Amino acid sequence: xxxxxxxxxxxxxxxxxxxxxxxxxxxxxxxxxxxxxxxxxxxxxxxxxxxxxxxxxxxxxxxxxxxxxxxxxxxxxxxxxxxxxxxxxxxxxxxxxxxxxxxxxxxxxxxxxxxxxxxxxxxxxxxxxxxxxxxxxxxxxxxxxxxxxxxxxxxxxxxxxxxxxxxxxxxxxxxxxxxxxxxxxxxxxxxxxxxxxxxxxxxxxxxxxxxxxxxxxxxxxxxxxxxxxxxxxxxxxxxxxxxxxxxxxxxxxxxxxxxxxxxxxxxxxxxxxxxxxxxxxxxxxxx
Ligand SMILES: Nc1ncnc2c1ncn2[C@@H]1O[C@H](COP(=O)(O)OP(=O)(O)OP(=O)(O)O)[C@@H](O)[C@H]1O
Numbered sequence: 001x002x003x004x005x006x007x008x009x010x011x012x013x014x015x016x017x018x019x020x021x022x023x024x025x026x027x028x029x030x031x032x033x034x035x036x037x038x039x040x041x042x043x044x045x046x047x048x049x050x051x052x053x054x055x056x057x058x059x060x061x062x063x064x065x066x067x068x069x070x071x072x073x074x075x076x077x078x079x080x081x082x083x084x085x086x087x088x089x090x091x092x093x094x095x096x097x098x099x100x101x102x103x104x105x106x107x108x109x110x111x112x113x114x115x116x117x118x119x120x121x122x123x124x125x126x127x128x129x130x131x132x133x134x135x136x137x138x139x140x141x142x143x144x145x146x147x148x149x150x151x152x153x154x155x156x157x158x159x160x161x162x163x164x165x166x167x168x169x170x171x172x173x174x175x176x177x178x179x180x181x182x183x184x185x186x187x188x189x190x191x192x193x194x195x196x197x198x199x200x201x202x203x204x205x206x207x208x209x210x211x212x213x214x215x216x217x218x219x220x221x222x223x224x225x226x227x228x229x230x231x232x233x234x235x236x237x238x239x240x241x242x243x244x245x246x247x248x249x250x251x252x253x254x255x256x257x258x259x260x261x262x263x264x265x266x267x268x269x270x271x272x273x274x275x276x277x278x279x280x281x282x283x284x285x286x287x
Contacts, residue, residue, distance in 0.1 A: 034059075034060045034223070035058060036058040036091070036092070036093050038057070039055050041090075043248075050248050052247070052249050053249065054077060054245070054249065058226055063216055064225070064226050064239070064240070064241050066229070067232075067235065067244055067245070072245040075228060076248075093110065094109065110192055111193075113197070114197045114198055116202060120174075120179055120182050125170055127168060129182055133190050134153060153189050162211065175208070180201075181211075181212070184200070192223070194225075194226070195223055199228055199231075213237055236256055239256050241253070242259045244268070
């Protein structure tokens with residue numbers, strides 16, 4: 001993301017690599033090694049280039065939104081980062097190279113994702129869903145214990161996602177938004193430090209969107225969060241930075257105000273580029 005001073009002029013970045021490394025790597029430091037660094041990411045499906053040399057850097061504390069017209073490559077990037085789609089280039093998180101690793105190894109490296117449709121076990125309670133995600137390998141009797149006996153990480157996740165009062169309710173009775181929060185909670189108990197969330201507020205009520213945005217802000221203080229989203233109102237309220245994708249490439253990057261003012265972005269959403277590879281107008285309006 002480009003930083004501007006009060007004059008709007010981009011200052012020269014003069015970073016001392018050693019000083020930067022000492023901040024990033026300091027024990028207990030807020031940043032540790034937890035940042036996502038994607039370089040030259042490329043995904044090809046039967047000769048069709050879906051992702052074409054994407055670079056992306058997302059640090060902890062930055063709530064990054066990935067937007068772009070239908071077919072821009074957003075979900076494919078998330079699939080590539082999480083090992084679901086073959087790709088070339090480099091994806092590093094916490095200093096670990098993820099490209100070429102199987103998805104279970106990527107999960108163990110602290111990378112978690114949600115899908116457009118929540119995938120919780122409806123017949124199990126909220127706590128049982130979290131327990132399973134925590135991968136604790138406890139027996140069925142232990143799974144039935146009361147909340148007072150909850151492991152710290154499960155209790156903390158319940159609190160964070162606002163479902164403590166519904167801990168013993170079957171997940172099947174949860175509202176749509178609550179299921180999404182439960183799925184985010186499942187990533188938290190897995191100790192995902194990079195969360196990739198695919199359209200987390202799709203189908204949510206206005207109140208649920210607001211609560212989800214606040215939840216992501218809380219999570220984003222401690223973890224690296226990337227949100228794929230079409231909802232521009234949600235983006236304007238909660239994004240700290242935005243990457244705009246178009247035809248598999250990064251079209252623009254910056255704050256919400258910066259990308260909204262970028263003529264390339266306006267052109268893609270409202271102009272001739274809108275129909276080039278999908279239907280930008282109608283699904284997402286940038287202004
Ligand atoms: N498995 C696949 N095989 C072939 N083509 C694919 C495959 N997955 C995605 N594509 C194509 O790659 C391009 C990018 O798709 P992708 O789903 O990443 O876009 P997106 O930006 O997430 O779109 P949307 O906003 O509609 O979800 C599209 O043209 C899509 O048709």
